[in-house]
Amino acid sequence: MxxxxxxxxxxxxxxxxxxxxxASLKVGEGSIVxxxxxxxxxxxxxxxxxxxxxxxxxxxxxxxxxxxxxxVEARVSMGLCLVPERRELFGELSVEDNLRLGAFQRxxxxxxxxxxxxxxxxxxxxxxxxxxxxxxxxxxxxxxxMLALGRALMAKPRLLMLDEPSLGLAPRIVREIFHxxxxxxKTGVAILLxxxxxxxxxxxxxxxxxxxxxxxxxxxxxxxxxxxxxVAESYLGFAGKS
Amino acid sequence: xxxxxxxxxxxxxxxxxxxYALLALALLLVFAVTRAIFVPQGEFISYxxxxxxxxxxxxxxGTVYVLVGGGAIAALLDIAVALRDKAxxxxxxxxxVYVLLPLAMAGIAWWAAPRKLDMWIQVLIVFxxxxxxxxxxxxVAYRPLAGASVLVLFIISMAAHYVLTGxxxxxxxxxxxxxxxxxxxxxxxxxLNISAQSVLVVLATVLIxxxxxxxxxxxIYGKALRATAINRVGARLVxxxxxxxxxxxxxxxxxxGAVSGVLIAPITTIYYDTGFLIGLKGFVGAILGGMGSYxxxxxxxxxxxxxxxxxxxxxxxxxESIVFTIIIPVLVWRSLTTRHVEDEEE
Ligand SMILES: Nc1ncnc2c1ncn2[C@@H]1O[C@H](COP(=O)(O)OP(=O)(O)OP(=O)(O)O)[C@@H](O)[C@H]1O
Ligand SMILES: [Mg+2]
Numbered sequence: 001m002x003x004x005x006x007x008x009x010x011x012x013x014x015x016x017x018x019x020x021x022x023a024s025l026k027v028g029e030g031s032i033v034x035x036x037x038x039x040x041x042x043x044x045x046x047x048x049x050x051x052x053x054x055x056x057x058x059x060x061x062x063x064x065x066x067x068x069x070x071x072v073e074a075r076v077s078m079g080l081c082l083v084p085e086r087r088e089l090f091g092e093l094s095v096e097d098n099l100r101l102g103a104f105q106r107x108x109x110x111x112x113x114x115x116x117x118x119x120x121x122x123x124x125x126x127x128x129x130x131x132x133x134x135x136x137x138x139x140x141x142x143x144x145x146m147l148a149l150g151r152a153l154m155a156k157p158r159l160l161m162l163d164e165p166s167l168g169l170a171p172r173i174v175r176e177i178f179h180x181x182x183x184x185x186k187t188g189v190a191i192l193l194x195x196x197x198x199x200x201x202x203x204x205x206x207x208x209x210x211x212x213x214x215x216x217x218x219x220x221x222x223x224x225x226x227x228x229x230x231v232a233e234s235y236l237g238f239a240g241k242s
Numbered sequence: 243x244x245x246x247x248x249x250x251x252x253x254x255x256x257x258x259x260x261x262y263a264l265l266a267l268a269l270l271l272v273f274a275v276t277r278a279i280f281v282p283q284g285e286f287i288s289y290x291x292x293x294x295x296x297x298x299x300x301x302x303x304g305t306v307y308v309l310v311g312g313g314a315i316a317a318l319l320d321i322a323v324a325l326r327d328k329a330x331x332x333x334x335x336x337x338x339v340y341v342l343l344p345l346a347m348a349g350i351a352w353w354a355a356p357r358k359l360d361m362w363i364q365v366l367i368v369f370x371x372x373x374x375x376x377x378x379x380x381x382v383a384y385r386p387l388a389g390a391s392v393l394v395l396f397i398i399s400m401a402a403h404y405v406l407t408g409x410x411x412x413x414x415x416x417x418x419x420x421x422x423x424x425x426x427x428x429x430x431x432x433x434l435n436i437s438a439q440s441v442l443v444v445l446a447t448v449l450i451x452x453x454x455x456x457x458x459x460x461x462i463y464g465k466a467l468r469a470t471a472i473n474r475v476g477a478r479l480v481x482x483x484x485x486x487x488x489x490x491x492x493x494x495x496x497x498x499g500a501v502s503g504v505l506i507a508p509i510t511t512i513y514y515d516t517g518f519l520i521g522l523k524g525f526v527g528a529i530l531g532g533m534g535s536y537x538x539x540x541x542x543x544x545x546x547x548x549x550x551x552x553x554x555x556x557x558x559x560x561x562e563s564i565v566f567t568i569i570i571p572v573l574v575w576r577s578l579t580t581r582h583v584e585d586e587e588e
């Protein structure tokens with residue numbers, strides 16, 4: 001399996017404050033990789049830097065190309081997509097408009113077949129279809145998360161980065177979201193998943209990294225990570241059992 | 243004051259108010275998309291009005307020099323970036339947009355000026371000269387500092403305003419011009435005597451507002467502009483380039499400025515710096531409407547027009563002061579009644 005994304009020695013500063021200290025990771029084509037870690041470890045910072053939202057040092061290689069100096073928009077058109085922690089939806093636009101704008105780069109390139117993709121997103125999230133004329137700002141937390149995911153899918157990503165997709169959602173919706181993440185694997189998209197819900201994340205992922213304030217402390221196949229006593233204790237809530 | 247004087251003042255106020263309403267929309271649009279208070283809006287008005295008057299007089303308007311010169315600077319900036327990025331593939335487009343298009347428009351104006359063509363063709367030429375100034379101004383003045391704070395963007399706006407006014411003085415001179423009316427016809431409805439010119443102004447305003455509405459509701463670029471105004475980070479994440487939105491917003495603003503200039507040119511004598519004052523009244527309208535809602539801004543601007551026309555009847559020496567003083571009670575009232583929303587910086 002070839003490497004889709006390779007991050008090495010990534011460092012990010014917020015002014016003088018270090019937000020991320022030398023993180024390195026790899027995501028293979030079509031695989032699901034998770035990054036878990038405590039609050040403030042730098043997970044959101046890591047994704048922001050990969051997306052080009054934050055200035056950083058170190059290197060980010062994507063699909064064989066070095067991304068240094070590449071704008072966020074250019075990264076989107078290369079198939080790199082981020083569903084951010086704060087969702088960043090267009091609150092005063094309808095659900096349908098939010099989805100359509102997700103495909104902005106494709107529309108600009110004159111690509112066809114958007115209606116079929118819209119239908120596919122609606123099939124995955126029937127709730128969005130029911131509410132397609134509603135303004136995004138008036139959606140519930142779970143629906144907003146679905147819309148954020150749907151909007152990213154409209155860009156036809158090759159690597160989808162999800163920042164805490166289960167944040168603030170009820171257990172049933174969380175299960176639904178993770179079900180959808182597992183299901184997305186069939187479409188061949190690679191996923192880089194940042195999560196607080198380590199148990200669910202390690203279950204769905206192939207490989208995992210543990211990011212502790214500033215740097216990668218541990219990595220391994222997800223099944224092995226889940227067995228690791230340190231991970232079990234800090235992130236799964238109790239020792240031993242996985 | 244007799245009833246027909248009131249009607250006459252109302253008509254006058256609505257005609258001016260319609261133009262202020264267009265300008266208020268342009269200011270709101272540019273502010274929402276780029277966070278810049280767009281002071282140079284007024285210069286588009288002066289440039290368009292003076293260009294039309296000069297074309298009618300058979301002279302080449304100085305706008306062509308500003309257009310070709312500004313285009314050359316924009317092209318140099320973009321070429322420098324393209325060379326730095328080692329992307330020579332961008333050069334043809336840069337040259338076409340910033341060099342060939344301005345030269346072509348200048349050529350057309352130079353050819354057309356002595357021929358004193360039909361008025362409508364002259365109006366089209368004026369649009370061709372003034373509208374491209376929008377994206378050029380964005381490229382030269384705003385884009386290099388697009389991420390800066392509202393204050394810095396305001397300072398850029400002031401600088402752009404002074405530069406454009408100065409160039410206006412150089413190329414148009416200090417005397418005022420007035421263009422011919424589009425039509426001298428009058429309609430009599432009861433006691434009301436309506437000039438065709440006023441009807442044209444109101445119709446053009448309504449038409450432009452309707453097309454703006456269609457653009458924002460039904461085209462993907464209109465929605466992309468709204469998306470940028472609603473959530474800047476979200477817009478970048480779906481791949482809407484900030485430069486595209488900014489450039490598009492200023493193009494629309496320049497178009498609105500050009501239309502206003504052409505509409506107002508036969509009504510008022512325009513000097514190289516008159517546009518600023520007219521733009522400022524649009525700004526007052528936008529503030530009366532709360533600087534957020536397009537319909538309220540349009541209503542506020544019509545209110546400014548009415549206030550101005552009535553105060554010019556009662557206290558004509560103070561009409562400008564009355565219009566601008568109204569901002570103060572409105573701001574006080576708004577600051578007391580609305581919750582303060584922090585300006586979101588990223
Ligand atoms: N805009 C900012 N300015 C200054 N410091 C910041 C900024 N954003 C994040 N930080 C700091 O950088 C560090 C990493 O933050 P980050 O948001 O990446 O953590 P995280 O792992 O995503 O945490 P969480 O699990 O709570 O989302 C934290 O110490 C945070 O305080
Ligand atoms: Mg985070």
